[in-house]
Structures are given as C-alpha cells and as structure tokens.
Amino acid sequence: MHFLKFKIFEKFAGMIRHGLSTRNGGVSGGEDGKEYLASLNLGQFEEDSKENLEENYKRFCEEVGVDSGRLVRANQVHKDDILILKGEVDRGNYGLNKPQGDHDGFITNVNGLALSVRFADCQGVLFFDPVRRVIAAVHAGWRGNAKNIIGKCVRKMVEEFGCSAGDIFVGISQSLGPCHAEFSEPEKELPDWMQKYVGGADGRHVDLWQCSFDQLVAEGVPAENIEIMRRCTVCENDIFFSSRAGKGKMGVMAGVICLK
Numbered sequence: 001m002h003f004l005k006f007k008i009f010e011k012f013a014g015m016i017r018h019g020l021s022t023r024n025g026g027v028s029g030g031e032d033g034k035e036y037l038a039s040l041n042l043g044q045f046e047e048d049s050k051e052n053l054e055e056n057y058k059r060f061c062e063e064v065g066v067d068s069g070r071l072v073r074a075n076q077v078h079k080d081d082i083l084i085l086k087g088e089v090d091r092g093n094y095g096l097n098k099p100q101g102d103h104d105g106f107i108t109n110v111n112g113l114a115l116s117v118r119f120a121d122c123q124g125v126l127f128f129d130p131v132r133r134v135i136a137a138v139h140a141g142w143r144g145n146a147k148n149i150i151g152k153c154v155r156k157m158v159e160e161f162g163c164s165a166g167d168i169f170v171g172i173s174q175s176l177g178p179c180h181a182e183f184s185e186p187e188k189e190l191p192d193w194m195q196k197y198v199g200g201a202d203g204r205h206v207d208l209w210q211c212s213f214d215q216l217v218a219e220g221v222p223a224e225n226i227e228i229m230r231r232c233t234v235c236e237n238d239i240f241f242s243s244r245a246g247k248g249k250m251g252v253m254a255g256v257i258c259l260k
C-alpha cells in the first residue's frame with residue numbers, strides 16, 4: 001500500500017506515527033455502480049459495506065503502524081468543535097465502529113490513541129508538539145477555515161495542555177488547491193476577511209492553503225514548522241479521492257496520527 005507522510009514529522013519518527021491515505025490499496029469498489037469507491041475508501045459509511053471499511057482501515061492502520069482498535073473518529077460536521085482526550089480515557093471506547101459524536105477535531109496526550117480525520121478535497125491537518133508530547137488532528141474544509149478551526153486547535157493545545165505555539169509542528173494534507181477551489185459567488189459564500197484569498201483569472205478561485213497557513217501563523221506557529229503538501233486532489237484524481245472531481249460520488253481518504 002502507498003500512503004503519504006509529512007516530511008516535517010520525519011525527525012519525530014521515534015515519538016509519533018502518522019500517515020495519509022490515497023485511493024489505492026483497498027478492497028472497495030468491486031460492485032457495479034460503486035466503482036467510484038475504488039479502492040481504499042475510508043469513509044462513505046452509508047455507501048460502502050461494513051466489511052470493506054473494516055478491511056480498508058485494517059490495512060491502512062497496519063501500514064502506518066497504529067492500532068485500529070484505538071482508532072478515534074467522529075462524525076465530521078464542518079463545524080469547529082474539537083474533542084479533548086486527556087487523563088484517564090476509557091481505552092475500550094474507540095475503534096472504527098465507535099464514533100465519538102459530532103466533532104471536527106481531536107487533541108490528546110494519551111499514548112496509543114490514533115486520532116483520525118477524513119477528507120476528499122477538505123484538508124486533513126495534523127499537529128504535533130514534541131515538547132509537551134501532544135498531538136491533534138483536524139478536518140477543515142472551507143467552512144472549517146471560515147470558522148478558523150485550525151487556529152482554535154492551536155489555542156486549545158495551549159490552554160488545555162500547556163503547549164507553546166512556537167513548539168507546534170503542523171502538516172496540511174492533499175486537498176483542493178487554488179487551481180480547483182472554485183466558488184460560485186465567493187463574495188457571498190465567504191466572510192469578508194477571507195476575500196483576500198479569492199483570485200484566479202475568473203476571480204472565483206480561493207487559496208485555502210494560504211488561508212490555513214495564515215491561521216496557524218496568526219496563533220504563533222512558526223512558518224518553518226508548517227508543511228503544506230501542495231498536492232491538489234482534483235489535479236491528481238488518479239491518486240486521490242475528490243468530491244469535486246467525482247461530483248459527490250467518491251471514496252474518502254484519512255489522515256491518522258498517534259503518540260507512540
């Protein structure tokens with residue numbers, strides 16, 4: 001199986017495990033009319049079979065080296081609620097089939113919990129503070145950017161875990177690039193402060209990568225600690241699932257991070 005990693009986390013290989021899936025290496029999409037799920041679908045819980053999803057997650061988690069029984073996932077709802085997991089957590093309460101409710105992010109300092117977020121054009125954003133040994137994972141589409149869930153995650157790491165923003169490293173996954181983040185009426189769909197990210201020849205394309213970067217820097221995360229993968233899910237639809245490229249018919253990728 002082919003999965004991706006952030007270069008910025010390479011030097012922390014002794015402390016964390018992490019990975020980002022692609023659309024390759026799974027078992028989904030074999031049924032007529034479901035080819036769009038091929039093959040490593042890690043979402044679309046209504047459209048795919050439980051067996052396929054379990055096998056796909058098993059393969060992905062094994063490859064990354066995390067325990068699928070300690071997978072932490074939620075119903076992502078494009079809001080900015082972040083679940084804090086610290087202290088005595090019930091270790092039996094996790095796994096693919098035990099979603100944690102409506103959240104779009106997690107933060108923890110508990111070893112072995114594999115925080116996961118799912119995306120197919122949205123950004124999967126992974127955070128690590130090697131000083132306080134705190135990790136986080138956030139799902140951010142443009143609605144998440146508009147609510148600044150990324151900045152909120154940094155603030156929560158500081159408030160809840162005593163992190164310093166200057167110690168935090170962040171990776172931003174494959175996602176919609178400015179080449180394909182096209183809006184119908186960005187002046188109406190996006191808040192005023194996001195208008196500076198609107199551009200392109202037609203004035204309707206939005207640089208959500210820059211927006212996320214700026215949100216991190218505004219909280220005090222050093223620019224050199226931030227890695228934007230800069231791979232667009234539409235441009236590379238042969239490797240990545242994309243909601244836009246598939247017009248809503250697509251599988252879903254995942255990003256996972258875990259403290260060793």
Ligand SMILES: [Zn+2]
Pocket residue numbers: 176177178179180232233234235
């Ligand atoms: Zn593109």
